[in-house]
Amino acid sequence: MQRFTDDSAYSAILLRLLPLLDDPPDDWHTVVSASPPRLVTFVNPLTVATLRNRADFFDVLSRFDNIFADGILLALVAGHLRGRPLRRAAFDGNSVAPAVFNAARREGRPIYFIGGPTGAAEKAAALFRRTFGVTVAGAEGGHFANPDARRAALARVAASRAPIVVVGMGSYIQERFLLDLVTSGWHGTGFTCGAYLEQAARGRVAYYPTSFDRLHCRAIYRLVREGPRMAFRYLIDYLPFYIGTFQAWSAHVTAKRLSGRDAHPRTVRK
Helix, strand or coil, X not given: CCCCXXXXXXXXXXXXXXXXXXXXXCCCHHHHCCXXXXXXXXXXXXXXXXXXXXXXXXXXXXXXXXXXXXXXXXHHHHHHHHCCCCCCCCCXXXXXXXXXXXXXXXXXXXXXXXXXXXXXXXXXXXXXXXXXXXXXXXXXXXXXXXXXXXXXXXXXXXXXXXXXXXXXXCCCHHHHHHHHHHHCCCCCEEEECCCHHHHHCCCCCCCCCHHHHHCCCHHHHHHHHHCHHHHXXXXXXXXXXXXXXXXXXXXXXXXXXXXXXXXXXXXXXX
């Protein structure tokens, strides 16, 4: 495993991450009903810092079938540096979640929800049952007091034999949980969802108002609503992403300039 130890590596992390990002499907039914089942996750600017701090995170991501860009900023940076547009996709009520829930209901596939503080997954699951008619295979919190509690949760989810599992535990932790779930013998389609279960537990499927979502101002809405925690995330936690983007973009511009000079060499006067 490659370990990144200095700031100059941020651009290397970002450039290694971008090729892994997929374009989201037009019909999420194809993902829900895929055979063999898929593991699906969503990454955002915080992922750059997580990749730097977790030496095995690239190995973990390599075992997922689909990785999507959660956040317009990451999608825009990926589009510019890769040379083709990339659409944002996030497992929340303004993006992917309703399509997945509707497809699961049509297919008759129960969903197990796990994540967030005690009670959040249960409240969110009840909301999804009422709104979308999904069958809930189980719901429980994702904050474990010790490794034994985590192993017990893995055993419960595997024993449920739920064909779909939605995990909301934060970057790296949720991906690791899904992989360990597969290792325990579970066979199904897995989605990560970050903080969505905790957001939905407040009683609304769509966390962001339509106007904020349409104008891609979701970060501003979270900043206003959640205050200092999100300010710290956007200013401090995202700093490796900002540095990596600046480094990668500078190298990209320099390379384009050099290639332009090579294509149009100056005539040397004698």
